[in-house]
Amino acid sequence: MDREGEGILLAVDEAGVLRRTVTDGDLRRAVLASLGEQATLAQLPAREPLTVHASADAAQARQLMEQHRISHVPVVDDAGRPVDLIHSRELAARIWLSSPHLGEEETAFVEEAFRTNWIAPLGPHVDAFEQEVAAATGMGHAAALSSGTAAIHLGLLLLGVQPGDTVFCSALTFVGSCNPILYCGAKPVFIDSEPGSWNMSPAALERAFEWAKRENRMPRCVVLVNLYGQSADMDALLPICRRHGVKVLEDAAESLGASWRGRPSGSFGDAAILSFNGNKIITTSGGGMLLSNDAALVARARKLSTQAREPAPHYEHREVGFNYRMSNVLAGIGRGQLKVLPDRVQRRREIFEAYRDALADLPDIGWMPEPQGSHSTRWLTCLVLRGEAAARRRDEVLRRLERHAIEARPVWKPMQLQPLYADAPFFPHAQGHDVSAALFDAGLCLPSGSNMTPAQLERVIVHLREALRASRAIA
Incomplete structure (x- = not known):
């Protein structure tokens, strides 16, 4: 004993x-x-x-x-x-997938908001947060909003999406990337992932455009998602969209702090969005940002997000608007968080390397690849099991980790498998090769929070190794 x-x-x-x-x-x-x-x-x-x-x-x-x-x-x-x-x-000490990591910087900004009584939506922290995020991403302008989903909704509207339009969207993503397509009354078409990055497949995108041309359903916009802290292959995807004259809304909700060939994630689309949800690499509890180099687009986003109020001494409204603005208090939290973004990225990358090193002797694991030219934040450490009964083994690993109060999750269930989107067209990476469905079947997201202690990380690794060993009996 x-x-x-x-x-x-x-x-x-x-x-x-x-x-x-x-x-x-x-x-x-x-x-x-x-x-x-x-x-x-x-x-x-x-x-x-x-x-x-x-x-x-x-x-x-x-x-x-x-x-x-x-x-x-x-x-x-x-x-x-x-x-x-x-x-x-x-x-009694649950380990979360990606819990908020707050420090001392945020406290000063929030205290200032209370001291100056700037509690309601808008205020000096909102203005400053917009400027600081725009500078960090290399975009000219930014509008601070209530969520990343709200930012996608406004981005689609401002890029001209109307009822009945077609919108292409990455299939392997959270449903918040594509639900706003339905808000606009438009029709989504889903594009598969490619194996080299798990992001949108250029081959599938090409075939989707060929189909759209034949069917007279050319998309108004492409929602291009940067998955799990990693930029998509912008060198391959953007020229396809430009060649067809279609706007790009870059969904960088999960990839703030990442880069593609040295250029920040969130700086590639005609418009881009960020999320500051509680599980993101930096958080404002809840919040998002719409980015663009088009000053008029962002100015209109600010108007629409404040109920489309006209500049008058009374409340004058000529069009439908939304209650989508971020509060001054939350923006203060965001300003403090933004100061430590490089540290958060470094820590999450260290956690990924710790997992990979600790499990290097296991032959039946594949890690989410990081292509040449990409610098991922490793917002979540993701792996996929290989071999016989991989899907059932993954589920057994999840059960065993949960028994020890360790939160892990499957990779996103892709949109072509969601009942909500069962009738939407879908273009796989190649004929008979549905990459995103295969990743969902056997993919696993591990605890990755930048505030994990070495002891917590070791605890996850110990139980993960044991769970993987035990799961082999299923095969």
Whole structure:
């Protein structure tokens, strides 16, 4: 018990079936009962082991621990053989996929907002945050908004998307990238990923344009997503769009701080958007940004995002607007966060390298590639399992991590597989080769927050290795 440091021993019979547990409390009681050092486990008072089945989750284990005031619960399979051990200390210290990482810089800006009573939407922090984000991305102008989804909605409207229009969009993304297409009354067409970056496939985009030309459905706009902190191949994708005279809305919600051939993510589209949701590399709790080099476009975005109010002493409205503006308080948080963006990127890249180094001896793992010319933030560390039963193995790994209060998730479920978009056209990377569906089947996103401690990272790695080892029995 001292050597393993678990605080518990599992006693099994010849068939490996768990017969009892032994804790340091049992040993103390044995000493008080005057049992000598040569006593056997059979001389201890008989006690049926408290266990949970392998299908149980962390909540069931926690309930059993609280009910019986114990700090360990063995996990057993159908035959009663122990396959895992859950500690109460782990359940009390959940590790999140990507939690907010706040520091001291934000406090000063927020305190200033309270001190000056600039609490309501708009204010000096909003103006400054817009200028600072525009400078950081190399774009001329920015409008601070309530969410990345709001920014996509306004971006589509301002790039001319109207009811009945066609809009191309990356298939492997969060639904917030494409729901605004429906807000506009337009019709989405989804473009698959390519294996080299997991971002939009140039080959699929070419075939989508050929189809659109034949069907007289040329898109008004292409929503080009930069996935999991990594820029798409702008050198290949932008010329295709330009050749067809179609505008590009760059969805850089997940990629602030990344670059493509030295140029910042969020600086390539006719307009671009960022997200400052709570799980992003920097956060304002909730918020987004619309970027463009077109000053008139951004000025109109600001107007539409404040209910399209006309410049009059009273409330005058001539068109439909939206309540999409960011508050001065949240912008203050964003200003503080932006100051530490390089540190956040560096830490997330370090976390990715730690995972890759720790699992380098496992042959059945593929990591999200970083193509030459791309500098990813590694916003999330993503891998894909290979080989037989990879999808079922991935699900088993997720279950095992969750039992230890470690949040991990599958790769995004692509839009062509979503019931909401079942009727939308989809163009795979190649005939019979749906890259995004395959990534979803066996892909896994690991805890990647820049505020993870070395001990937390080691805890994830230990349980991940064990989960991957155990999952091989499925194949």
